[in-house]
Amino acid sequence: MSTPTGFKQRVADAISDARLVRAVHLATLHKVESREASFLAMRDPEAIRDAAAQIKRRTLRNLPRYLEQFAESVARRGGQVHFAPDAAAARRIVCEIARASGAKLAVKSKSMATEEIELNPALEAAGLRIVETDLGEFIVQIDRDRPSHIVTPIIHKTRQQVAAAMVRAIGCEYTDDPARLTQIARAYLRDVFQRCELGITGVNFGVAETGTLCICTNEGNGRMTVTRPRVHIALMGIEKLVPRLRDLAPMLKLLSRSSTGQPMTVYTTLITGPRAANEPDGPRELHVVLLDNGRSRLLGGDYESVLSCIRCGACLNACPVYRNIGGHAYASVYPGPIGSLVTPLLAGLHRNADLPRASSLCGACQAACPVKIDIPGLLVKLRRDSAAAQPLSKRAAIALWAWLMTSPARYEAAQGLLPLLLRGDADGWIHAAPGPAAAWTHSRDLPAPPRETFRSLWRSRLQDGA
Amino acid sequence: MRRRRSFAPLRRSPAANPRSVRAGLPGVYNPPVRAALFVTCLTDTFFPRAGEAVVRVLRHFGCAVEFPPAQTCCGQPAYNSGFHRAARDVAAHWVEVFDPYECVVTPSASCAAMISRHTPELLADDPALKRAAERLAERTYEFSVFLRDRLLVDTAALLRIAEPFTVHYPCHARGVYSVGELCASLPGEGPNGLRLPRHTDLCCGFGGMFAIDQPQISGAMAGDKLDELAATRAELVVCNEAGCTLNLMGSANRRGMCLRFRHVAELLAESLGLLEPAP
Numbered sequence: 147m148s149t150p151t152g153f154k155q156r157v158a159d160a161i162s163d164a165r166l167v168r169a170v171h172l173a174t175l176h177k178v179e180s181r182e183a184s185f186l187a188m189r190d191p192e193a194i195r196d197a198a199a200q201i202k203r204r205t206l207r208n209l210p211r212y213l214e215q216f217a218e219s220v221a222r223r224g225g226q227v228h229f230a231p232d233a234a235a236a237r238r239i240v241c242e243i244a245r246a247s248g249a250k251l252a253v254k255s256k257s258m259a260t261e262e263i264e265l266n267p268a269l270e271a272a273g274l275r276i277v278e279t280d281l282g283e284f285i286v287q288i289d290r291d292r293p294s295h296i297v298t299p300i301i302h303k304t305r306q307q308v309a310a311a312m313v314r315a316i317g318c319e320y321t322d323d324p325a326r327l328t329q330i331a332r333a334y335l336r337d338v339f340q341r342c343e344l345g346i347t348g349v350n351f352g353v354a355e356t357g358t359l360c361i362c363t364n365e366g367n368g369r370m371t372v373t374r375p376r377v378h379i380a381l382m383g384i385e386k387l388v389p390r391l392r393d394l395a396p397m398l399k400l401l402s403r404s405s406t407g408q409p410m411t412v413y414t415t416l417i418t419g420p421r422a423a424n425e426p427d428g429p430r431e432l433h434v435v436l437l438d439n440g441r442s443r444l445l446g447g448d449y450e451s452v453l454s455c456i457r458c459g460a461c462l463n464a465c466p467v468y469r470n471i472g473g474h475a476y477a478s479v480y481p482g483p484i485g486s487l488v489t490p491l492l493a494g495l496h497r498n499a500d501l502p503r504a505s506s507l508c509g510a511c512q513a514a515c516p517v518k519i520d521i522p523g524l525l526v527k528l529r530r531d532s533a534a535a536q537p538l539s540k541r542a543a544i545a546l547w548a549w550l551m552t553s554p555a556r557y558e559a560a561q562g563l564l565p566l567l568l569r570g571d572a573d574g575w576i577h578a579a580p581g582p583a584a585a586w587t588h589s590r591d592l593p594a595p596p597r598e599t600f601r602s603l604w605r606s607r608l609q610d611g612a
Numbered sequence: 613m614r615r616r617r618s619f620a621p622l623r624r625s626p627a628a629n630p631r632s633v634r635a636g637l638p639g640v641y642n643p644p645v646r647a648a649l650f651v652t653c654l655t656d657t658f659f660p661r662a663g664e665a666v667v668r669v670l671r672h673f674g675c676a677v678e679f680p681p682a683q684t685c686c687g688q689p690a691y692n693s694g695f696h697r698a699a700r701d702v703a704a705h706w707v708e709v710f711d712p713y714e715c716v717v718t719p720s721a722s723c724a725a726m727i728s729r730h731t732p733e734l735l736a737d738d739p740a741l742k743r744a745a746e747r748l749a750e751r752t753y754e755f756s757v758f759l760r761d762r763l764l765v766d767t768a769a770l771l772r773i774a775e776p777f778t779v780h781y782p783c784h785a786r787g788v789y790s791v792g793e794l795c796a797s798l799p800g801e802g803p804n805g806l807r808l809p810r811h812t813d814l815c816c817g818f819g820g821m822f823a824i825d826q827p828q829i830s831g832a833m834a835g836d837k838l839d840e841l842a843a844t845r846a847e848l849v850v851c852n853e854a855g856c857t858l859n860l861m862g863s864a865n866r867r868g869m870c871l872r873f874r875h876v877a878e879l880l881a882e883s884l885g886l887l888e889p890a891p
Contacts, residue, residue: 154828161828171836466815470832504826506819506833507692508783529694536694544690548698551653552705554682561657575865585824589831590862593658600656600663604679608667 153500156475166302170472173301177463180407181514188403198396199517202454205354205387209445212354212387213436219357223419225432233263236437240265240346240379241272243433247377249274249343253335255361255368256280257348258296258457259381259437261479262492265346276346277338279367281331288315294473296480297405297459302472335367345375345429349382350456351397352434355390358418359434362401362411369415378420378429383437385453397456400516404458440492448527452487454517461511461521467504476501483511483521487528495532502528543582561599570594645762647675648713650706650752652720653685654854661890662854665881666719666755672884673763682709688726691734693821700734707731707745715762716752719875720853722784724754729787754788755877756797756852767797767876772883776804776846780837780860780873781813782853797876798850807844814840818859834863842869849873 160166185191205212217227228243230236244252252274254260266287269276278287282299286292289311293299300308309322318330347368351360359380361368372378388394402408421428444450462468462482473481478489478498486501507522515521533541550556568583570576576592578584586592598606647670651663670677687702706727710716718724728749735742759765779798781791789797791812799805817823817833837860841849849871851857857873864871874890881887 157826157828161832167832466817466833466836467829470829470836503693503822504829506783506815506817506822506830508815508819509786510783510813510815513786526692526694529692530696531694533694533696541695544693544695544698548690548695548701551684551687551702554684557653557684564657575862577866582824585827586862588827589866590834590859591865592862593858593865595657596660598660600651600660601679601681603660603664604667608664609679611671 152477153475153504156477157471157504160471160475165304166472167470169304170301171469173298174463174465174469177298177406177459178514181404181460181463182407184403184407184409188399194396194399195516195518198400198456199454201388201393201396202456202517203451205389206385206445206450206453209384209387209442212389213384215389216352216354216357216387217436219353219355220419220432220434221357223357224422225357225419225434228433228435230263230435230437230439232439233437236263236381236435236439237265237268239435240381241268243377243379244269244274244344245272247344247431249375249377251338251342252276252344252346253279253338253342253367253371253375254283254346255348255363255371256283256299257346257381258479259348259383260346261293262439263381263437265381274344277335277342279335279338279365279371280363281328281365281367284331284335285311288312292474293479294481295459295462296457296482296485297462302474339370339374342375343377345371345378347371347378347380349380349386349434350401351394352382352387353389353391353394354387356418358391358416360394360398361415361417362398362413363415364406364408364412366413369413372415372417372429373427376429377431377433378417379433379435380417381435381437383439384441385455401456401458404456404460404514404516444491449487449491449524451519452484452491452524454519455484455488456517457484458516460514460516464510464514465505466508466510467506471504476504483525484519487521487524490528490532495528496535499532499535502532558601561601564595565597568592568595645675646678646714647717647758648678648680648710648715650683650686650710650716650718650723651679652718652723652854654858655719658858659854659875661887662719662875662878665875665877665887666717668881668886669759669877669884670717672886673759673765675763678713680709680713684709686723686726686731687734688723688730689820691726691730692819693825696734699730700737703731703734703745704738704741707735707741707748710748710752711744714751715758716748717755717758718752719755719877720855721754721782721788722853722855724752724757725784725786725788727752754785754852756794757789760797767880768799770883771799771876771879773799773805773848773879775848776807776844777848777850778807778809778841778844778846779812780809780816780841780849780851780853780856782851782856783813783815785853794852807846809840809844811840816856816860817863818853818855820855823859830859831863834859835867838864838867838869838871841871847871850876850879852876 220227228239278284286299295301305322313320349359350362402411420432461484465483468482478485480488490498502525509522511521550560579587655663667677687699690699732745735745816837817830823830851873861873882889
């Protein structure tokens with residue numbers, strides 16, 4: 147978890163890694179432009195965003211009722227529902243199901259919730275081999291790396307780095323041609339799919355009225371994961387619900403457009419229950435693990451709307467901070483603007499107090515968010531909630547500042563002192579300021595404050611209408 | 613985001629003729645509007661010329677400009693960094709200072725947004741002050757919005773800028789004016805006109821205390837912004853936010869880039885012959 151020095155250090159490492167910064171700039175700017183183009187081509191996107199936001203807000207206001215309905219619907223179709231209050235419980239439940247199934251080899255499609263509960267190490271400790279089947283996550287896994295983006299996990303890697311990882315892990319011949327690399331991974335994974343006995347997925351949306359699980363992928367691996375193995379475990383955050391099947395329409399219209407600029411993901415899989423007697427394929431067993439892990443604490447409070455997030459990643463792509471530091475600097479499963487809310491809220495504010503402060507509050511995230519979460523406003527609230535734990539020097543500086551600003555005489559006296567404290571060089575600029583202003587001149591100069599302030603100008607020349 | 617307000621003009625005469633205003637003739641309708649200038653702490657301290665330009669332009673269009681001498685800061689730096697107790701005290705002082713005035717004009721969109729969006733909520737513990745803040749929120753204007761909506765001035769038609777120029781949209785103006793409105797307040801695109809950067813609304817990395825809290829990230833963001841501004845090959849940047857200007861001009865100077873940053877009020881005052889061109 148991030149400590150003050152830890153975060154600053156990771157930022158310094160990231161910013162000095164020119165290759166990383168360039169890779170993330172190129173990828174995120176490309177995605178921003180794709181997203182904007184796809185929204186321009188859409189009829190009345192604002193109405194759809196409003197509708198989607200309303201659906202999520204309404205669901206959250208009545209979440210216990212919808213959860214109950216969802217659990218009944220899943221059970222009615224022959225699925226089994228498990229409730230995990232925290233990450234440890236979720237890991238225990240999944241490992242228990244895996245053990246009972248007797249599986250030795252499991253496949254997984256991309257799921258941030260499984261990252262959140264650190265599922266893979268737990269399964270491996272239980273004696274299972276688990277293989278990531280999303281191409282990006284597969285590369286993360288074979289390179290013993292961590293995802294740095296919630297949609298495009300290897301946004302930080304160049305294709306040369308991917309090629310080197312593939313050679314190391316599966317002993318193929320070196321090529322950095324993305325199409326060739328994809329073919330190699332595909333052949334490798336096809337063999338795994340043939341032999342696997344357990345499939346683990348996340349869930350993009352769960353439908354309360356029908357018990358349907360909606361899983362969106364671009365590579366077909368999600369569909370393979372839920373059809374080929376005997377047992378399917380779906381790990382789903384409790385906030386992923388929508389009330390009705392028809393509510394999927396605005397969500398699906400927004401999700402992939404916001405993520406990648408695609409009108410639809412290539413595969414949109416709807417699963418309702420395990421294999422029925424008259425169905426030729428699908429798993430024999432379906433387990434839905436509902437994950438709370440701090441979410442229900444947010445219901446009814448200042449931060450409830452954070453649970454509206456559909457994990458599209460648009461705010462990461464739009465964020466000029468993320469673009470410059472990449473995902474790993476956040477040291478959290480969910481990086482970027484939404485991560486700077488989710489991580490402190492789920493994992494503890496005081497251990498992650500740097501994250502909400504790592505934002506200029508420029509609002510690009512809010513403008514991009516398909517469900518209109520007021521990310522900057524909520525970041526300010528988290529700053530408020532952690533203000534008392536800020537270093538004494540900072541709290542004292544703020545108290546001093548407020549003392550100066552609540553009296554015109556003190557304000558003006560401070561203004562008069564400023565040119566004495568901040569002296570410009572011969573060129574009229576301050577290149578290395580003393581004290582707290584040194585942080586300013588870390589990367590920029592400061593113009594020497596003019597001797598004549600506006601208010602003295604007003605008194606001497608402007609007041610009488612000259 | 614919701615448009616900040618729709619309002620009934622307080623003193624606009626039915627005979628007001630926007631065309632004559634457009635021609636730059638002062639005082640054509642029911643003058644004067646009395647406007648209290650909230651110059652903001654940064655403009656007061658670092659950019660007195662922009663403050664002077666605001667005064668001269670408002671007077672040119674028939675406003676009686678007052679400068680409440682007890683004004684300091686709106687409290688935004690503390691608000692944004694989460695120190696809401698300190699922000700509340702400074703905001704309370706601001707409300708007490710400006711309460712007697714008919715309308716307030718400020719050269720900063722971020723301060724205008726602070727006042728209209730956050731000041732009332734900060735003063736929730738004092739119902740009378742909160743009501744005063746709500747009333748002030750309704751009659752506080754960012755300078756260019758005031759010119760457009762209250763004085764019916766078409767700044768785009770009045771500005772005479774003799775060189776190619778580009779523009780920076782201050783992020784915290786969201787909800788005060790849009791990118792489109794900012795561009796509409798300036799002469800149109802062209803080789804010797806406005807040259808839009810790739811992303812007009814890309815953040816410059818200032819963010820108030822953020823610039824001090826996270827100097828490395830802030831510096832990298834300023835670099836991104838300056839690259840986009842420089843790519844337009846214009847050397848004049850219209851920037852209506854003192855914080856962004858302080859950050860961008862300082863970052864440009866550190867990098868040895870020759871970019872000049874001006875508030876639209878300065879350019880307007882120069883165009884109208886109210887200020888000597890800047891050196």
